[in-house]
Amino acid sequence: MILITTAGNVGSEAARLLVERHVPVRVLVRDSGKAKALADAGAQIAVGDLEVPESIDEAMAGVSAVVLVSPGIPAQELNVVASAARAGVEHVVKATNKASADSPIARRRGQTEIEAGLAASGLPHTLLRSNAYMQNTLALAPVIAKTSSFGSSAGKGLVGMVDARDVGAVAAEIAASPGGHSGKTYWLSGPELISNYDVAAVLSELLGRTVTYREISFDENKNAMINAGVPEAIAEQNAQAFSLTAQGDAEWVSEDVHSILGRPASSYQQFATDYASAFS
Numbered sequence: 001m002i003l004i005t006t007a008g009n010v011g012s013e014a015a016r017l018l019v020e021r022h023v024p025v026r027v028l029v030r031d032s033g034k035a036k037a038l039a040d041a042g043a044q045i046a047v048g049d050l051e052v053p054e055s056i057d058e059a060m061a062g063v064s065a066v067v068l069v070s071p072g073i074p075a076q077e078l079n080v081v082a083s084a085a086r087a088g089v090e091h092v093v094k095a096t097n098k099a100s101a102d103s104p105i106a107r108r109r110g111q112t113e114i115e116a117g118l119a120a121s122g123l124p125h126t127l128l129r130s131n132a133y134m135q136n137t138l139a140l141a142p143v144i145a146k147t148s149s150f151g152s153s154a155g156k157g158l159v160g161m162v163d164a165r166d167v168g169a170v171a172a173e174i175a176a177s178p179g180g181h182s183g184k185t186y187w188l189s190g191p192e193l194i195s196n197y198d199v200a201a202v203l204s205e206l207l208g209r210t211v212t213y214r215e216i217s218f219d220e221n222k223n224a225m226i227n228a229g230v231p232e233a234i235a236e237q238n239a240q241a242f243s244l245t246a247q248g249d250a251e252w253v254s255e256d257v258h259s260i261l262g263r264p265a266s267s268y269q270q271f272a273t274d275y276a277s278a279f280s
């Protein structure tokens with residue numbers, strides 16, 4: 001049995017692919033109503049909360065491998081690590097970011113803390129260190145629908161954006177066959193470096209009208225996210241990440257998706273086509 005700790009972008013795709021491969025999979029969710037499609041497909045659903053260790057222990061029964069993916073709050077993910085260690089789990093696949101202890105971005109420091117806890121647990125594990133998810137651009141859909149334009153403080157920064165479904169596919173592959181992946185860190189990216197100007201060009205072609213990208217300041221970007229309903233602390237961290245992007249922080253691609261899945265990583269064009277209804 002493989003346990004996937006949440007059913008967001010990465011977890012739901014990993015679960016879907018494991019079900020497709022007839023690998024027994026259980027997904028921990030707070031609200032079973034949101035996991036109906038996965039349940040209908042054949043995944044087991046465990047209702048729980050990463051804040052509640054007892055609920056994680058219940059979901060961990062009979063589990064051999066864990067896909068550890070969540071918003072990345074250290075106390076919550078360390079609850080999972082402790083539960084997995086108690087249960088004698090054989091492998092943990094951990095979704096993470098460009099974590100470092102001295103990052104200006106709190107969530108990257110948080111991931112460092114989780115990675116250290118995972119290492120200290122002695123559990124065999126694999127880290128999936130991903131570039132920015134293409135799914136982040138879905139947050140732009142409402143403003144694009146209204147104004148045919150979007151702004152960001154990422155400037156002209158290039159990003160090896162990765163489809164979170166590819167991250168889910170890599171997690172599923174490693175969780176199902178962990179041999180040889182223990183102790184490894186994979187850097188997951190899309191196939192190419194793109195800027196927000198390229199995102200605008202792809203969306204213009206897809207929507208059949210011109211979508212314009214505007215370079216805006218850190219404060220403008222942070223306030224726009226707050227006005228769109230993003231909590232202030234998250235808006236601050238997103239804007240910090242965009243500032244780093246403008247300086248080249250996300251300007252990297254790797255072949256790891258291709259080498260693990262045996263097929264190229266998905267392009268932004270493919271992603272936008274698949275999510276056309278969300279953008280239009």
Ligand SMILES: NC(=O)c1ccc[n+]([C@@H]2O[C@H](COP(=O)([O-])OP(=O)(O)OC[C@H]3O[C@@H](n4cnc5c(N)ncnc54)[C@H](OP(=O)(O)O)[C@@H]3O)[C@@H](O)[C@H]2O)c1
Binds near residue numbers: 010
């Ligand atoms: N976004 C990026 O560009 C990016 C890049 C690199 C790495 N990452 C990493 O990817 C991870 C996020 O993956 P994702 O995009 O798949 O996540 P996501 O789509 O944001 O989904 C998060 C899921 O966590 C669930 N959740 C939140 N709090 C919970 C709790 N206390 N107990 C149980 N479930 C809870 C949410 O469920 P509800 O529906 O109940 O809220 C949601 O299904 C993070 O570790 C992040 O650092 C992200």
